[in-house]
Amino acid sequence: MLDLIVRAARLPEGKQPVDIAVRGDRIVEIAPRIEAAATREIDAGGHLVSPPFVDPHFHMDATLSLGLPRLNRSGTLLEGIALWGELKPMLTVEAVMERALHYCDLAVSQGLLAIRSHVDVCDDRLTATEALIEVRRRVAPYIDLQLVAFPQDGLFRSANAEANLLRALDMGVDVVGGIPHFERTMQAGTDSVRRLCEIAAERGLPVDLHCDESDDPMSRHIETLAAETTRLGLQGRVVGSHCTSMHSMDNYYASKLIPLIAEAGLHIVPNPLINITLQGRSDTYPRRRGLTRVAELRAAGVNVAFGQDCTMDPWYPLGSADMLEVAHMGIHAVPMTSREAMAWAFRSVTLGGAAAMGLPDPSLRVGGPASLVVLQARDPIEAVRMRATRLFVVRDGRVLAETAPRLARLAPARTARNAGPRRLCTDCRRLT
Ligand code: FE2
Numbered sequence: 001m002l003d004l005i006v007r008a009a010r011l012p013e014g015k016q017p018v019d020i021a022v023r024g025d026r027i028v029e030i031a032p033r034i035e036a037a038a039t040r041e042i043d044a045g046g047h048l049v050s051p052p053f054v055d056p057h058f059h060m061d062a063t064l065s066l067g068l069p070r071l072n073r074s075g076t077l078l079e080g081i082a083l084w085g086e087l088k089p090m091l092t093v094e095a096v097m098e099r100a101l102h103y104c105d106l107a108v109s110q111g112l113l114a115i116r117s118h119v120d121v122c123d124d125r126l127t128a129t130e131a132l133i134e135v136r137r138r139v140a141p142y143i144d145l146q147l148v149a150f151p152q153d154g155l156f157r158s159a160n161a162e163a164n165l166l167r168a169l170d171m172g173v174d175v176v177g178g179i180p181h182f183e184r185t186m187q188a189g190t191d192s193v194r195r196l197c198e199i200a201a202e203r204g205l206p207v208d209l210h211c212d213e214s215d216d217p218m219s220r221h222i223e224t225l226a227a228e229t230t231r232l233g234l235q236g237r238v239v240g241s242h243c244t245s246m247h248s249m250d251n252y253y254a255s256k257l258i259p260l261i262a263e264a265g266l267h268i269v270p271n272p273l274i275n276i277t278l279q280g281r282s283d284t285y286p287r288r289r290g291l292t293r294v295a296e297l298r299a300a301g302v303n304v305a306f307g308q309d310c311t312m313d314p315w316y317p318l319g320s321a322d323m324l325e326v327a328h329m330g331i332h333a334v335p336m337t338s339r340e341a342m343a344w345a346f347r348s349v350t351l352g353g354a355a356a357m358g359l360p361d362p363s364l365r366v367g368g369p370a371s372l373v374v375l376q377a378r379d380p381i382e383a384v385r386m387r388a389t390r391l392f393v394v395r396d397g398r399v400l401a402e403t404a405p406r407l408a409r410l411a412p413a414r415t416a417r418n419a420g421p422r423r424l425c426t427d428c429r430r431l432t
Pocket of ligand 1: 059210
């Protein structure tokens, strides 16, 4: 007796629907037709079934705080940091946990089951750190939540930041973070990258830096991050997040830099929703988009994984834990509209994010984890195009969330001649 069978599932790379058999928390068989009984059956109806979504860059301590204590009037990164600084002294463990857990519920409903969240450690109380460590414990059965010790106000620019970062790591925070472009000088930024990588090497931890989140083409801390990664043997476990300055860099310099990034095995995490709204704010026209060089990094063999960064916080007033929305914006902002690139964008928010977080390959395969999402779409490109409804979200063989398919009931006057009432599937746009 099986625990679960998902019937007529169309895998991301597959042409013909297959059945997926689950026993316990593992996939035990994938075949065109499985003749066996199961405690529960899900009829995917030929819809896409994919690994769960992954967000490798988020700020769960700030999420859902929009308007506290006021709105960001300029819409800039720097006002967002100042605004967060106003809110920080007012934080309580309970309030941070409540917002974070609310967000985690939203994430599960969207099939988002792995999140790397930065947590600001420039607060001597480490309120958010304490709160998110508890949130990580509570959501562990259904979300892989990694925490990054993030000195938001600068490792050297902010008093006690390094001591607080070390305390946070001692408390069990998973990853070393930083923000070299926010230090007082380029040299201080360089020094911060070096120090943070050394801390990670000493402790055997990954590194994930907000790196060059700026329109300044001379912000080149990613170069130091690549060099330190190679020097200290950290290849494969270092992420450069944002890297927006690369958008504005001289092409010759970029042609030297990108192979160094590939050589160091860095993962690059652009955040299209945020980059497209925060960057270029000091431009008149033409106005820069600010996204890093996704196509060139991919061509060099670098793992590029889109992140969400923010949802309703001092930096961004929108967001919905929807990694398909993130992929959709990435396709537009890069831009990249070939079939190959759009299919890659879907992989970026599933497999790419998992690789950036250092998680096991979540591909659906025999012997792999029975964690999957049934989407109201036929293939990955349609899923991105329609930001498809997550019909079922399954983690380790257990159904965590179900959402009814989107359907529009059309009045007779609005349908084909003499057709009578018809239903329009709002995902695939077919009348039924
Ligand atoms: Fe961020």
